[in-house]
Amino acid sequence: MKIKKLKQIIKKVFKEHGLSQNHANLCGDALINAELVGAPSHGLSRLKMYCDRIKHKIINPKPKIKIKKISQSISHIDANNSMGFVSASIGINVAIKNAKKTGIGLVAVKNSGHYGLSGYYVEQAVKKNLIAMLFTNAPPAIAPHGALKTLFGTNPICFGAPTDSKIPFILDTSVSMINRGKIRVAARDGKKIPEGVALDKYGKPTTNPQEALEGVQLPIAGFRGSGLAWMVDILSGVITGGNHAGRVKDPFTDFTGPQNIGHLFFVLKPNLFVGNSFHKRIKDNIKTVKKLPKIKGVKEILYPGQNKYNRYKNNIKNEIPISKNILEDLKQLNAFK
Numbered sequence: 262m263k264i265k266k267l268k269q270i271i272k273k274v275f276k277e278h279g280l281s282q283n284h285a286n287l288c289g290d291a292l293i294n295a296e297l298v299g300a301p302s303h304g305l306s307r308l309k310m311y312c313d314r315i316k317h318k319i320i321n322p323k324p325k326i327k328i329k330k331i332s333q334s335i336s337h338i339d340a341n342n343s344m345g346f347v348s349a350s351i352g353i354n355v356a357i358k359n360a361k362k363t364g365i366g367l368v369a370v371k372n373s374g375h376y377g378l379s380g381y382y383v384e385q386a387v388k389k390n391l392i393a394m395l396f397t398n399a400p401p402a403i404a405p406h407g408a409l410k411t412l413f414g415t416n417p418i419c420f421g422a423p424t425d426s427k428i429p430f431i432l433d434t435s436v437s438m439i440n441r442g443k444i445r446v447a448a449r450d451g452k453k454i455p456e457g458v459a460l461d462k463y464g465k466p467t468t469n470p471q472e473a474l475e476g477v478q479l480p481i482a483g484f485r486g487s488g489l490a491w492m493v494d495i496l497s498g499v500i501t502g503g504n505h506a507g508r509v510k511d512p513f514t515d516f517t518g519p520q521n522i523g524h525l526f527f528v529l530k531p532n533l534f535v536g537n538s539f540h541k542r543i544k545d546n547i548k549t550v551k552k553l554p555k556i557k558g559v560k561e562i563l564y565p566g567q568n569k570y571n572r573y574k575n576n577i578k579n580e581i582p583i584s585k586n587i588l589e590d591l592k593q594l595n596a597f598k
């Protein structure tokens with residue numbers, strides 16, 4: 262389907278679920294962006310889930326979001342169970358504003374929901390020539406090292422920096438072997454997941470996505486990955502006032518209340534210590550890495566964010582493919598009326 266038409270449809274669906282035009286625009290743009298950067302697990306496949314949560318009154322379509330200024334650099338946002346896209350958009354904008362004023366912007370958000378891709382927000386700061394880090398927690402998917410039960414989410418870590426070229430450096434990664442959205446999409450499409458990413462509920466390796474969802478996702482790098490997941494839970498849950506320690510509800514299966522996810526936005530000026538030589542230094546840094554001898558079969562050493570940029574550049578010229586399942590969701594949401 263044509264991108265413009267699909268955007269209109271999605272925004273209309275959100276509006277019909279009670280969102281203001283401005284909030285519907287923020288949510289629609291974020292979902293379409295996920296499709297365009299090649300992350301359909303965080304795009305249209307989640308639209309119905311968000312709408313179902315609004316219908317169950319556990320996402321607030323008309324939130325009264327409070328922004329408390331703690332200092333010139335630091336703000337605390339109570340998102341009032343808004344759509345995660347809405348609070349994340351406000352969060353990054355406040356962090357950018359604070360950073361521009363003082364050099365550093367630190368913003369904590371509580372009572373929020375799932376906001377999709379961290380890189381989407383970090384990129385907004387990087388485009389304004391700022392460095393940004395973003396942390397969010399997510400529902401239980403990974404077992405703490407040594408535990409028999411999932412507790413940490415796939416808790417993504419995102420870091421972005423300007424590169425003095427049109428492609429920003431954006432490392433945006435879950436701390437699980439693959440993100441949970443990919444497992445959900447595989448389960449819905451009746452496909453297998455790769456080996457080595459999950460165990461079933463009895464602790465046996467599995468390539469069956471449903472068994473993986475009921476079992477345990479494996480963290481990156483063993484106990485180190487589980488440690489990173491824990492760190493993100495502290496940064497985005499414990500210190501923000503959001504849920505933590507496994508209390509973030511699964512947005513697809515648990516409709517007993519709001520998720521109360523926490524996010525932490527950290528934005529800084531890149532020239533704080535080295536002045537304008539930052540631009541020369543980052544270029545030198547990337548050039549040095551890219552010039553290294555390559556492993557057989559590797560054409561180019563990429564920096565994080567390059568592959569996403571290339572996918573976006575290709576996808577923006579084309580239509581967005583709509584799977585049978587997504588079409589069914591759209592029909593159920595009366596999207597074509």
Ligand SMILES: NC(=O)c1ccc[n+]([C@@H]2O[C@H](COP(=O)([O-])OP(=O)(O)OC[C@H]3O[C@@H](n4cnc5c(N)ncnc54)[C@H](O)[C@@H]3O)[C@@H](O)[C@H]2O)c1
Binds near residue numbers: 397439566567
């Ligand atoms: N909101 C949530 O609760 C939540 C939870 C988990 C993940 N996510 C999002 O899902 C998205 C996907 O996460 P993921 O873990 O599947 O990411 P991924 O595995 O696709 O990519 C991880 C990182 O590796 C980089 N990369 C990939 N190939 C590379 C290469 N050949 N050379 C150099 N760098 C390379 C990418 O640019 C990216 O920065 C992210 O945007 C993340 O924020 C969100």
